[in-house]
Amino acid sequence: MESNELRIFKTVALEGSITKAAQILGYVQSNVTARIQQLESELKTPLFYRQRGMVLTPSGEKLLVYAEQILHLLEDAEKALDDSINPSGSLAIGANHTLSSLHLPAILSEYHKAYPKVDLSLITGNTNELIYKVQHFQIDGAFVKSSSISDENIIKELAYEENLVLISSSKYNDIQEVYYKPFIMNTVGCPNRFQLEEWLKSKGIFNIRYMEFNNLDSIIEGVVEDLGASFVPESSIEEYEQLGLIKSFKIPQEYSLAKTFFIRHKDSLKTNALQKFIEIIESKTSFHSIINSDYNSLKTLT
Structure with a gap:
């Protein structure tokens, strides 16, 4: 079992595809297929189920743990030998x-x-x-x-x-007006979004509309243009608020501390x-x- 075989195996396992793995590694597909078959023959066990992609078998899952550790140790060895004062x-x-x-x-x-x-x-x-x-x-x-x-x-x-604040266009002075606006936020999985939802639920608001932007500057500009409200780090909107472009509202720390x-x-x-x-x-x-x-x-x- 060679390190290059383990590297090919790991890439196929993580990508779930011979085609994608070949593209990443810069190999032709037939070469990747042959190396996987060679590894399975050497270990005398199938490593993948070949149905709608490459899915690891129980043996493949075990090998992936060791492959990651072995490849990581090899990379660390190179780094350690190459590490210097500069x-x-x-x-x-x-x-x-x-x-x-x-x-x-x-x-x-x-x-x-x-x-x-x-x-x-x-x-x-x-x-x-x-x-x-x-x-x-x-x-x-x-x-x-x-x-x-x-x-x-x-x-x-x-x-x-850092503290998060609710922000809206400067035309709104009452936080109640902001509750039911669309919220311009990152996609699902963003902790700020989770905290916002928890706070709105505490206010009895469950039907939340979102506009998903994965860029903080775009989110803030969207609020300036009154596309919706948002929930962002306080430090990110200080200049906008000083210029009168945005209105911010503080909420309880249990929801605003990030x-x-x-x-x-x-x-x-x-x-x-x-x-x-x-x-x-x-x-x-x-x-x-x-x-x-x-x-x-x-x-x-x-």
């Missing part, structure tokens, strides 16, 4: 859409200027998508809201708290590149280090 190599960071547009661009720019040898990439997605990528060693770390999984393999490195954590897999190598990134985040934002890295108290939002 950060280099790759660094893949995940973030939700709101954080990626509000806090990170300036920080990423400063990091790139300080450490130009690092191949930096930013992957955006919702909380559950980012957690999955951390679990499977697809990214080095991610910023997620205070919702997660009971997984002892994931630790949190930093924490940040926490963001930087998470990583406990078995991932904390490279010099990642350590320097964390140091810049701490120095430029209100993120602070967490001494206790127990992450099990956080529960997944569904």
Whole structure:
């Protein structure tokens, strides 16, 4: 069993398709098919059900766990040998859409200027998508809201708290007028959206209409144009409110307090590149280090 075979197997397993795996790996489909068949022959067990895509058999599910661990260890070995005082190599960071547009661009720019040898990439997605990528060693770390999984393999490195406010066009002065407007929010899975729904339910409002924008700037501009209301970090609308373009309304802290954590897999190598990134985040934002890295108290939002 070779590492390249495991890499092909893992890609097919995650994509559920020979065609997609071949495209990602840059191989012809027949080569991928042959390598999977060779691996099954070597292990003397089928690894996939071949019905409407490639679905893992129980043996395939077992092998995937080991394949991810083996490939991760090989990648970590390369990183460890290549790590130096001056950060280099790759660094893949995940973030939700709101954080990626509000806090990170300036920080990423400063990091790139300080450490130009690092191949930096930013992957955006919702909380559950980012957690999955951390679990499977697809990214080095991610910023997620205070919702997660009971997984002892994931630790949190930093924490940040912010207040969310209800916002509307400046023409509205009474919060009651805002309750029944469409809400411009991220898609399902956004913790801010979950908190908004919980608060509206406490007001007896269950029929909520949404307009889904996955970009904070677009959300705010939509509110300015009176397309609807929204529920966003207070820091994101300060200038708009000062210019009289937006009206904000505070709601009880039990619904408005939002926490963001930087998470990583406990078995991932904390490279010099990642350590320097964390140091810049701490120095430029209100993120602070967490001494206790127990992450099990956080529960997944569904």
